[in-house]
Amino acid sequence: MTCTYNFNAGPGALPSEVLQEAQEEFLSIHGIGASVMEISHRSKQYEAIHNEAQQLIKELLNLSSEYDVLFLQGGASTQFFMVPINFLAEGKTAGYVHSGTWSGKAWKEAKKLGKTMILASGEKNQFKQLPDIDSLNIPKEMVYVHLTSNETIGGIQFKNFPDTGDVPLVVDMSSDIMSRPIDASKFSLIYAGAQKNLGPAGVTIVIVRRSLLELIPDSIPDILSYGVHAKHNSLFNTPPVFSVYMVNLVLKWIVKKGGLQGMAALNRQKAELIYHVLDNSGGFYQGLVHKESRSMMNITFGACSPEIENKLLKELEQEGFMGLKGHRDAGHLRASIYNAVPYEHCKALADFLVDFKKRNG
């Protein structure tokens, strides 16, 4: 097998130890003679995996007993409309912080279902800087405030979260969940598609404050109701069993690596390595966003000309660096350095960028 460095934005890299473990158990989970994909989701073997994954999420995020952890399908994109379907009642208003592509998509879906209001927007800065969320003007009767913690495409990430008082704070953490410690008690609902930091595509993690479930109308379809999923411990219908199993293994790997403190320390070192090269290249490379808004997960950058960028991308590919082409809407380059991307791979990328500049600068 050739050595590759995986910087894909999503689905992203998984820990090699986890892939190996899954391979070893692929044909027979825990010695039972069948794959986890072939057994009932109501079997005691599957339920143990399912419940353990929920428990690990609670422990890693230090969740109080007020929260339920759900495993849903449809990706984070389904949460864009599921949140308003559950909580945005007629005549009420939901607030959105617009910080880039993904928060824009979440807002667009909510607008189809009810009244919304933009509380802060980074649009006037072309989303290259985080909007100011320190003094949001939140009307008391607002049903929730929605925010995207890390804009995967633009490459900006919130370091702090707003105090929304009694108004529930809902956050899309798809691309930075479990990458750093957070004060989960600030949030009423956290959702994340698994395929960036937690496992393969197919399962979406939803963490919801139980008191919110009482507000959900019975009139909505069962499959779209957080309350129904919570009541059935996410076994209302068949869950994506293999994805949940993989998430379970990734969570155990995070624990082994020192939990969220461990992840944050490692992620900081990785990001600093690459940003340092950009900032000390004499303008040969440029980060695409304001320094204080920079993401520790998705580093967006460009080189001094389109010709040089093309040459760089070609050479990176030849050298085994994968997934560095920027998003089709953003162009340039993007290095996604999720939890599972090893420090050594970031070092290899940083060294390559320095060498490429020497040869082309």
Ligand SMILES: *Cc1c(COP(=O)(O)O)cnc(C)c1O
């Ligand atoms: C990838 C991503 C999404 C979309 O996730 P899907 O699971 O593909 O629907 C939404 N929000 C953020 C922040 C993302 O990074």
